[in-house]
Amino acid sequence: xxxxxxxxxxxxxxxxxxxxxxxxxxxxxxxxxxxxxxxxxxxxxxxxxxxxxxxxxxxxxxxxxxxxxxxxxxxxxxxxxxxxxxxxxxxxxxxxxxxxxxxxxxxxxxxxxxxxxxxxxxxxxxxxxxxxxxxxxxxxxxxxxxxxxxxxxxxxxxxxxxxxxxxxxxxxxxxxxxxxxxxxxxxxxxxxxxxxxxxxxxxxxxxxxxxxxxxxxxxxxxxxxxxxxxxxxxxxxxxxxxxxxxxxxxxxxx
Amino acid sequence: xxxxxxxxxxxxxxxxxxxxxxxxxxxxxxxxxxxxxxxxxxxxxxxxxxxxxxxxxxxxxxxxxxxxxxxxxxxxxxxxxxxxxxxxxxxxxxxxxxxxxxxxxxxxxxxxxxxxxxxxxxxxxxxxxxxxxxxxxxxxxxxxxxxxxxxxxxxxxxxxxxxxxxxxxxxxxxxxxxxxxxxxxxxxxxxxxxxxxxxxxxxxxxxxxxxxxxxxxxxxxxxxxxxxxxxxxxxxxxxxxxxxxxxxxxxxxxxxxxxxxxxxxxxxxxxxxxxxxxxxxxxxxxxxxxxxx
Amino acid sequence: xxxxxxxxxxxxxxxxxxxxxxxxxxxxxxxxxxxxxxxxxxxxxxxxxxxxxxxxxxxxxxxxxxxxxxxxxxxxxxxxxxxxxxxxxxxxxxxxxxxxxxxxxxxxxxxxxxxxxxxxxxxxxxxxxxxxxxxxxxxxxxxxxxxxxxxxxxxxxxxxxxxxxxxxxxxxxxxxxxxxxxxxxxxxxxxxxxxxxxxxxxxxxxxxxxxxxxxxxxxxxxxxxxxxxxxxxxxxxxxxxxxxxxxxxxxxxxxxxxxxxxxxxxxxxxxxxxxxxxxxxxxxxxxxxxxxxxxxxxx
Numbered sequence: 001x002x003x004x005x006x007x008x009x010x011x012x013x014x015x016x017x018x019x020x021x022x023x024x025x026x027x028x029x030x031x032x033x034x035x036x037x038x039x040x041x042x043x044x045x046x047x048x049x050x051x052x053x054x055x056x057x058x059x060x061x062x063x064x065x066x067x068x069x070x071x072x073x074x075x076x077x078x079x080x081x082x083x084x085x086x087x088x089x090x091x092x093x094x095x096x097x098x099x100x101x102x103x104x105x106x107x108x109x110x111x112x113x114x115x116x117x118x119x120x121x122x123x124x125x126x127x128x129x130x131x132x133x134x135x136x137x138x139x140x141x142x143x144x145x146x147x148x149x150x151x152x153x154x155x156x157x158x159x160x161x162x163x164x165x166x167x168x169x170x171x172x173x174x175x176x177x178x179x180x181x182x183x184x185x186x187x188x189x190x191x192x193x194x195x196x197x198x199x200x201x202x203x204x205x206x207x208x209x210x211x212x213x214x215x216x217x218x219x220x221x222x223x224x225x226x227x228x229x230x231x232x233x234x235x236x237x238x239x240x241x242x243x244x245x246x247x248x249x250x251x252x253x254x
Numbered sequence: 255x256x257x258x259x260x261x262x263x264x265x266x267x268x269x270x271x272x273x274x275x276x277x278x279x280x281x282x283x284x285x286x287x288x289x290x291x292x293x294x295x296x297x298x299x300x301x302x303x304x305x306x307x308x309x310x311x312x313x314x315x316x317x318x319x320x321x322x323x324x325x326x327x328x329x330x331x332x333x334x335x336x337x338x339x340x341x342x343x344x345x346x347x348x349x350x351x352x353x354x355x356x357x358x359x360x361x362x363x364x365x366x367x368x369x370x371x372x373x374x375x376x377x378x379x380x381x382x383x384x385x386x387x388x389x390x391x392x393x394x395x396x397x398x399x400x401x402x403x404x405x406x407x408x409x410x411x412x413x414x415x416x417x418x419x420x421x422x423x424x425x426x427x428x429x430x431x432x433x434x435x436x437x438x439x440x441x442x443x444x445x446x447x448x449x450x451x452x453x454x455x456x457x458x459x460x461x462x463x464x465x466x467x468x469x470x471x472x473x474x475x476x477x478x479x480x481x482x483x484x485x486x487x488x489x490x491x492x493x494x495x496x497x498x499x500x501x502x503x504x505x506x507x508x509x510x511x512x513x514x515x516x517x518x519x520x521x522x523x524x525x526x527x528x529x530x531x532x533x534x535x536x537x538x539x540x541x542x543x544x545x546x547x
Numbered sequence: 548x549x550x551x552x553x554x555x556x557x558x559x560x561x562x563x564x565x566x567x568x569x570x571x572x573x574x575x576x577x578x579x580x581x582x583x584x585x586x587x588x589x590x591x592x593x594x595x596x597x598x599x600x601x602x603x604x605x606x607x608x609x610x611x612x613x614x615x616x617x618x619x620x621x622x623x624x625x626x627x628x629x630x631x632x633x634x635x636x637x638x639x640x641x642x643x644x645x646x647x648x649x650x651x652x653x654x655x656x657x658x659x660x661x662x663x664x665x666x667x668x669x670x671x672x673x674x675x676x677x678x679x680x681x682x683x684x685x686x687x688x689x690x691x692x693x694x695x696x697x698x699x700x701x702x703x704x705x706x707x708x709x710x711x712x713x714x715x716x717x718x719x720x721x722x723x724x725x726x727x728x729x730x731x732x733x734x735x736x737x738x739x740x741x742x743x744x745x746x747x748x749x750x751x752x753x754x755x756x757x758x759x760x761x762x763x764x765x766x767x768x769x770x771x772x773x774x775x776x777x778x779x780x781x782x783x784x785x786x787x788x789x790x791x792x793x794x795x796x797x798x799x800x801x802x803x804x805x806x807x808x809x810x811x812x813x814x815x816x817x818x819x820x821x822x823x824x825x826x827x828x829x830x831x832x833x834x835x836x837x838x839x840x841x842x843x844x845x846x
Binding site: 498 | 583588589591636637640641644646647648649650652653654656657658659660661663664665667668772775778781782784785789814815816817819820822823824826827830831834
Binding site: 071076077114 | 391394395398399400401402403405406408409410412413414415416417418419420421427473521
C-alpha cells in the first residue's frame with residue numbers, strides 16, 4: 001500500500017469543476033510533479049489533500065488512514081506538511097518562532113506552563129528550539145533565526161517556509177510552486193535542496209510547479225492537469241512527448 | 255493622598271481587565287464587546303457569595319472567577335470555530351443580555367438601583383500586586399507556545415491549521431484567559447466600590463479597553479499596559495471634562511489609526527535585552543556628543 | 548384544534564407587532580450588512596450613526612414643527628453625511644493600505660464612541676420625544692389595534708428595502724457594488740473606481756441608519772444610547788447569514804416575530820436573554836445562517 005493514496009476525487013465550486021476524477025499514489029522517497037496551465041485545479045488538489053476543504057467525492061488515504069473528511073490540523077499531525085503558492089509565513093514572529101509554531105502543537109506542556117516558567121515548559125521549549133535549529137540548518141537559514149521574515153529575500157522566505165513544513169515531521173510534503181518568484185540561481189539552489197531533503201528525510205513529495213525545468217529534472221512521475229482533468233501521467237520523458245500535453249501547453253494548431 | 259490612592263487603585267483594577275483584552279485582541283486578533291459583562295459577572299458573583307452566601311473573600315473570588323470562566327466557555331463554544339467577526343457580535347449581544355438579566359433579577363441583584371453593602375476589602379496594595387501579577391502571567395503567556403500560536407493564527411488561520419495548530423482550541427484558551435482576568439478584576443472592583451450596578455458594564459466599557467490596548471500598541475504588552483495607565487488615569491485627573499472624555503479619546507485614536515497605526519510603542523516590549531539595546535543606542539548618541547565637546 | 552376567537556386575535560396582534568418591529572430591524576441589519584459585504588468588517592459605528600442622525604433630525608426639523616416625511620428625510624441625509632465622514636476619517640486610509648481587520652474594528656468602535664460622545668455633550672443623558680406625527684395614534688381594523696407609527700414604519704421600510712433591492716440588482720451602481728464586494732482589487736483593475744463605490748455604499752448605509760434611528764426614536768424615545776439597539780440588527784444579520792442582504796431581512800423579520808412573542812410570554816428582561824440564547828443555539832446548529840452564504844478565507 002502506498003504512503004498517500006488519492007482515489008478518484010472530485011471538487012466543484014458553484015458550477016466550476018475544479019477537480020474531476022483525480023487519482024494519485026505517492027511513496028516514501030518519491031517526488032511527484034503536478035503540472036498544468038493556470039486554472040487547471042492544481043492548488044485545489046493540494047487543498048483537498050491537506051484538508052482545507054473536503055472532496056465532493058472520492059477518498060484520500062494517508063499511511064493507511066482515511067483522511068478525506070478529517071480536520072486540517074489533524075491531517076497535519078498525522079504526517080502532512082505543506083508550503084503555499086504565495087508564501088504564508090506568520091507576521092509578528094521571527095524566523096525561529098515561525099518554525100516553532102509547527103512544533104508547538106506537539107509540545108508537551110499545559111496551561112500552567114503557559115503562564116509560568118515551569119521546568120516542563122523550559123525543557124520542552126529547549127527541545128523545540130533544538131529541532132528548530134536542526135531544520136533551519138537543513139535549509140541553510142540557521143544564521144537568520146532571529147530575523148523577521150519580512151526583512152528577508154523571497155528565496156530565503158521560501159526556505160523558512162520549507163523548514164516550517166519540515167518541522168511538522170511530514171510523511172508527505174506538499175510544495176505549491178516553490179520556485180515562483182525566484183531567480184535562476186535561487187531555482188537551482190532550491191532544486192538541490194528538494195532533492196537533498198527527499199533523500200535525507202525520505203518522505204513522499206508532491207510538487208506543483210510552473211517552472212518545467214525544475215519539475216522535469218527532479219520528478220519521478222508527472223501528472224499533467226488541464227481544466228480539472230488529468231490528461232497524462234508518466235515519466236518526464238513520456239510526458240514531454242505526449243501530444244495532448246503539447247496541445248495543452250502550446251495550444252492546438254488550427 | 256487619599257485621592258491619589260483612590261485613582262491608582264482604580265487604574266490597577268482596570269489594568270487587569272486591559273491586560274486580559276490584550277490577550278484576546280492584541281495576541282489573538284479577536285474582539286469582545288461583552289468583556290465588561292464578564293467583569294459584571296465577576297463582581298456580582300463574588301459580592302453575592304460574600305454578602306448573601308457568607309463566604310470568605312478568597313474562596314469567593316476563586317469561585318466567582320471559575321463561574322465566570324464557565325459562562326465564557328458557554329458563550330465562546332459556538333463562536334470560536336467561526337469567523338472572528340462572530341465573537342464580537344455575539345459578545346455584544348451577550349453583554350446586553352447580562353445587563354437585562356441583572357436589571358431583572360431584582361431580588362438577588364437589586365436590579366437597576368444596584369447591589370449595595372459589599373464590604374470594602376480591596377486595598378491599593380492588593381490591586382497593585384494583582385495588576386503586576388496579571389502582567390507577569392500574560393508576559394509568560396505571550397512567549398509560550400500558546401502565545402506563539404495565538405500570533406500565528408491572528409495573521410493567518412489557514413496557514414496555522416496547516417502547521418497542525420488546533421485553531422479552535424487556541425482561540426478558546428486565549429478567550430478564557432482573558433475572561434478569567436476580567437472576572438478577577440471585577441471581583442476587586444466590587445470589593446473596592448462596595449457598590450455595583452448594571453449600567454457600568456455596557457459595551458462602551460469593553461470598547462474603552464480595546465481603545466486603551468490599541469492606543470499603546472496593539473502588538474505590545476508594554477504598550478497596552480502603558481495605554482491603559484495613561485487613558486484610565488486621565489479622566490480621573492480631568493474630572494471636569496467627563497463629557498468630553500470620550501470625544502477626546504476618539505479623536506486621539508482616529509489620529510493614531512490614520513498616522514501611526516501600530517500605536518505608541520509599536521511592537522516594542524520592555525525586556526532586559528531590549529532595554530540594554532535601547533540604552534546602548536542612546537549611549538552611542540550621547541557618547542559621541544560628549545566626545546565632540 | 549380549536550383556537551378561541553380571543554387567542555386568535557391575540558396571536559394575530561403578535562404577528563402584526565412582530566412584523567413592525569422586524570421591519571425596523573431589517574433597516575438596521577441591511578445597513579450593517581451592506582458595509583460588511585463590501586469591506587468585510589462589522590461596522591460598530593452603525594448604532595451611533597442612527598442615534599446621531601435621529602437627533603439631528605429632531606433638532607433641525609421635528610422640534611421646529613416639521614412633519615414625519617421631512618424628519619425622515621433630514622435623518623436619512625444626516626445619516627448619509629455622518630457615514631461619509633466616518634468613511635473618510637475612519638476607514639479610507641486603512642482600506643487603501645489593506646490593513647488587517649483589527650484596524651477596521653477599532654476604527655468603527657472609535658467612531659461610534661465619538662458620535663455618541665458628541666450627542667451626549669449636546670443633550671446630556673436626557674430623554675426626548677418626537678412630537679406625535681399622526682392625528683390618530685392607532686388604527687383599528689376589526690378588533691385589531693395597530694399603532695399608526697408601526698404601520699408607517701412597516702410601509703416605509705418595505706419601500707426602502709424594495710428600492711435597495713432594485714438598486715443592487717438592476718442598476719450599474721449595484722453591479723459595481725457587487726463587483727467591488729467580490730474582489731476590490733480586480734474591480735479596480737476593470738476600471739471601477741472602488742473608493743467611489745465604497746463611499747456610495749456608506750451613503751446608502753447611512754440613509755438606512757437615519758431612517759432606522761428615527762423609527763426607533765418614534766417607537767421608543769430618543770436618548771444618547773439609543774444606538775445600542777443596533778445589536779438587534781447584528782443578531783438579525785447573524786441569524787440571516789453574515790453579509791447576506793436577503794438573509795439580513797429574513798433574520799430581522801424572524802427576530803421581530805420571536806421577540807414580540809417572547810415579550811408577551813416572558814416580559815422585557817427575560818426576552819432579551821431568551822433571544823440571545825436562541826442566537827447561540829442557532830449558531831451551533833446552522834452557523835452559516837439562513838441564507839447560508841458562507842464567507843471563507845481564500846486558500
